[in-house]
Amino acid sequence: MRRILIFIMLPTAIILLIPIFMAFLAPADEGNSPGGEGGGRGGPEITVQISSKGETAKTVMMPLEEYLVGVVAAEMPAGFPMEALRAQAVAARTYALKKIYRGFSEKGPHPDAHICTDHTHCQAWKSQEEMRAAWGKNVQDLQRKITSAVETTRGQILTYNGSLIEPVYHSTSNGKTENSEGAWQSEVPYLRSVSSPWDRESPRFISSVEYTLEEIDQRLGTTLRAIPVGNFSANSPIGISESSATGRARVVTVGGKEFTAAEIRESLGLASCDFSWEIQGGSIKFTCKGYGHGVGMSQYGARGMALEDHDYKKILKYYYTGVNLERAY
Ligand SMILES: [Zn+2]
Numbered sequence: 268m269r270r271i272l273i274f275i276m277l278p279t280a281i282i283l284l285i286p287i288f289m290a291f292l293a294p295a296d297e298g299n300s301p302g303g304e305g306g307g308r309g310g311p312e313i314t315v316q317i318s319s320k321g322e323t324a325k326t327v328m329m330p331l332e333e334y335l336v337g338v339v340a341a342e343m344p345a346g347f348p349m350e351a352l353r354a355q356a357v358a359a360r361t362y363a364l365k366k367i368y369r370g371f372s373e374k375g376p377h378p379d380a381h382i383c384t385d386h387t388h389c390q391a392w393k394s395q396e397e398m399r400a401a402w403g404k405n406v407q408d409l410q411r412k413i414t415s416a417v418e419t420t421r422g423q424i425l426t427y428n429g430s431l432i433e434p435v436y437h438s439t440s441n442g443k444t445e446n447s448e449g450a451w452q453s454e455v456p457y458l459r460s461v462s463s464p465w466d467r468e469s470p471r472f473i474s475s476v477e478y479t480l481e482e483i484d485q486r487l488g489t490t491l492r493a494i495p496v497g498n499f500s501a502n503s504p505i506g507i508s509e510s511s512a513t514g515r516a517r518v519v520t521v522g523g524k525e526f527t528a529a530e531i532r533e534s535l536g537l538a539s540c541d542f543s544w545e546i547q548g549g550s551i552k553f554t555c556k557g558y559g560h561g562v563g564m565s566q567y568g569a570r571g572m573a574l575e576d577h578d579y580k581k582i583l584k585y586y587y588t589g590v591n592l593e594r595a596y
Contacts, residue, residue, distance in 0.1 A: 310596045316380035326380045335417045340398050341391035345409040351569040352416035353579035358434040361424045365431045422596040427457045437559025438566050439469040441541040445561035449511030458562050459588040460513050465571020471558035474538045479550045486534045489522035499546050515540040
């Protein structure tokens with residue numbers, strides 16, 4: 268009797284398990300209903316260190332998919348088209364899952380959490396209250412839209428050579444995205460420069476900021492005020508000594524001192540490393556093209572592609588060269 272039962276149960280178990288294995292292996296591109304999966308729950312949980320202004324940070328554990336709704340809400344304007352929001356959801360999921368796989372790091376600022384809500388360190392995230400405060404009477408519609416972007420891409424992640432990618436993204440490029448080594452040090456095969464003409468539609472495509480020489484000296488530790496302004500026309504106090512192939516500065520000299528463009532960008536609060544300047548008497552006006560480091564997916568580019576009817580898979584594969592869209596769960 269027992270043997271008969273095993274004979275009956277074994278094939279049944281195999282039949283039940285096959286779809287589970289298939290789900291692990293199937294590229295998401297071939298799924299006919301991405302994220303449908305019969306509405307099954309589960310999936311990984313993530314430990315998030317939440318910090319909001321004026322409050323002590325708290326650590327909360329939540330389902331990864333629930334966390335992603337807060338990330339997409341914070342990282343991309345909710346009014347963007349659905350396919351752009353889906354692309355953002357997949358990029359954010361890939362980033363978060365990488366953090367989960369890495370585990371807690373004692374060295375970092377959150378030794379008991381996978382990730383934090385500080386966008387300068389990990390990814391931005393909005394709580395329900397913050398969404399309500401930001402969207403007012405539209406909160407329900409926008410929340411539903413973002414939840415749908417997350418749910419319809421459930422479990423989908425980006426890989427390169429079988430490993431999760433570093434899915435960096437930025438608001439607006441200068442018309443071309445940047446190669447990884449143009450902004451940082453290492454050459455990453457899937458972070459290649461591509462043309463991104465849609466970014467010209469971004470309200471952040473051009474921005475400018477003006478500082479007095481004194482302010483620049485304070486921020487950079489330079490001594491521009493000691494140089495007679497009359498000398499500036501013959502000898503510009505600022506010079507770009509190295510730029511990337513896409514027109515972004517890499518090394519900048521200010522008043523004889525050398526800085527990386529990233530240092531200048533941070534210290535002067537410039538929108539990007541593609542900047543020009545104009546000296547007007549005792550002050551310098553910087554004009555920047557693009558917003559952000561320029562590497563990986565451009566969010567305004569994703570918006571533009573979505574408006575031209577490209578789906579999120581096309582958008583992701585355009586901005587991340589040679590990657591695969593797969594299902595992690
Ligand atoms: Zn963090």
